[in-house]
Amino acid sequence: MSVATLVSPTQSHNRFPANATEAVTHPDPYPYYASLAARLPFGFDASLGMWVAAGPEALAEVLGHQACGVRPAxxxxxxxxxDGPAGEWFGALVRMNDGPAHAAMKPWLQAQLATLHADRDALVRLHDASQAACADAYLARGDAPAARLDDFVFRQPIYGLAAWLGVPAAQWTEVHEDVQRLVAAMAEAGKPSPRADVLTHGHRAATAMRLRAARWLDNDAAPDTWLREVARRAASNDSVDFDALTANVVGLFTQTHDACAGLVANSVRRLARDAHVASVASDPADLSVAIKTVSDVIRFDPPVQNTRRFLHAPAVICEQALAPGDVILAVLASAPPSATPDGVAWTFGTGVHACPGRSPASTIAAIGVHAIRQAGDDLSSLADGTAYHPLGNIRIARFSA
Ligand code: HEM
Structure with a gap:
């Protein structure tokens, strides 16, 4: 059976998506993913020109396989x-490397991120950042609630991460702009005919962000913050390369941009559909509502729906012979809590490249969603929306037309 035979074109409303990348923007892709995992956990999809892995067993085999790399060989x-600053930056990211370059930085970075505690100080900074993001979204998009929300869901996580790490408030807006340009250039670089202006903006943004990160680590970050502490630890550790560190500090922001936007936006859509929360009976000051909603989205409507792996050597995976150059789409969203061996959704990946930012991402998103509740906008008008940003891997609810 091929992946295409899973399509059920006869039911117009609940019709299955055509394939696993179209599923990302489908109103309800989860029955399709469950069907894929049950009936064809590993198969070649000719419409995508890729192998597709679904369900925890196939995903674990792919994401743990030595022959599978995060970038083409x-x-x-x-x-x-x-041949430009954005390329030099990209090449130093843990996210984009396997082997020695990954092993040299990932465990250290992971250990540093584990020291980001959601203590009182951090929560106050996150709250301030969310208020600033609300105000700047208004300046950027005006009064229309849906347009403001579409801006806020991308802006707030970047301001929040910046604030938490220790970036001075005066830089949050320009950091957000440069991260946006870098993310846009990365996406553009994957297209058949990338636009030169988008790439040029990306190169400029890479230079600006690397410079900023170097200054933060030098002495420009606020006292007693993560960036200052990380700089101190790096200075006393000969194995930490300063250039790789600045690149990966910038990488924390680009990793956050789309993924956290999806977490905040999908949580807002969930809130809008929850009649009880939308009603006056629910207290807007109650932070537990935002925490629960974000946690439900992490479990049942994951922002990162799939990731790719590239064959670096011939290998037999899930009983299929694959060749170097083959590509596998690993459908993380087909591993909900009810299916995984650990009872945890694989929203943050699994294996050596699993996300080290799970905990900060959840906190930043919860504070962002809480800020939206406190702003007092009537969300019920958004309850019927089913639009998503047109991406093939990340599911981000879109509110304005
Ligand atoms: C909702 C928010 C987020 C989600 C759903 C998410 C999800 C993921 C996933 C699925 C991966 C693995 C990709 C793969 O295996 O191909 C990943 C990698 C990564 N994430 Fe996140 N992420 C989020 C936010 C963050 C944040 C806030 C940070 C940092 C503060 C972060 C830092 C990273 C890094 C550095 C990697 C690369 C790890 C490696 O390649 O070894 N992420 N993320």
Missing amino acids: GAVVPAALA
């Missing part, structure tokens, strides 16, 4: 970004 940096 010999092409860590996309050709369109090479």
Whole structure:
């Protein structure tokens, strides 16, 4: 059976998506994912030109396989970004490397992120950042609630992370702008004919962000913050390369941009559909409502729906013979809590490349969603929306037309 035979074109309302990348923007892709995992956990999808892995067993095999890399063999940096600052930055990211470059930085970075505690101080900073993001979203998009929300869901996580790490408030707006440009350039570099202006903005943003990160680690970050502490620990550790560190500090922001936007936006859509929360009976000051909603989205409507792996050597995976150059779409959203061996949804990935930002992401998103509740906008008008940003891997609810 091929993946295509899973399509059920006869039921118009609940019709299955055509394939696993179209599923990302489908109103309810989860029955399709469950069907894929049950009937064809590993198969070639000719419409995508890729293998598709669904369900925890196939995902664990792919994401743990030595022959599978996070970038095509010999092409860590996309050709369109090479020969420029954005390419140099991209090539140093743990997210984009396997082997020694990954092993040298990932465990250290993970240990540093584990020291980001959601203590009182951090929560106050996150609250301030969310208020600033509300105000700037208003300046950028005006009074219409849906347009403001579409801006806020991307802006708030970047301001929140900046605030938590120790970036001075005066820089949050420009950091957000540069992260947006970098993310846009990364996406553009993957297209058949990338636009030169988007790439140029990306190169400029990479230079600006690397410079900023170097200054934060030098002495520009607020006293007693994560960035200051990380700089101190790096200085006393000969194995930490300063250039790789600045690149990966910038990488924390680009990793946050789309994924956290999805977490905040999908939580807002969930809130809008929850009649009880939308009613006056629910106290807007009650932070537990935002925490629960974010946690439900992490379990049942994950922002990162799939990730890719590239064959670096011939391998037999899930009883299929794969060749170097083959691509696998690993459908993380097909591993809900009810299916995984640990009872935890694989929303943050699994294996050596699993996300080290799970805990900060959840906190930042909860504070962002709480800020929206406190702003007092009537969310019920958004309850019927089913639009998503047109992406093939990240599910981000879209509120304005
Ligand atoms: C809702 C928010 C987020 C989600 C759903 C998410 C999800 C993921 C997933 C699925 C991966 C693995 C990708 C793969 O295996 O191909 C990943 C990697 C990563 N994430 Fe996140 N992430 C989120 C937010 C964050 C935040 C806030 C940070 C940092 C503060 C972060 C830092 C990273 C890094 C550095 C990696 C690369 C790890 C590696 O390649 O070893 N993420 N994330």
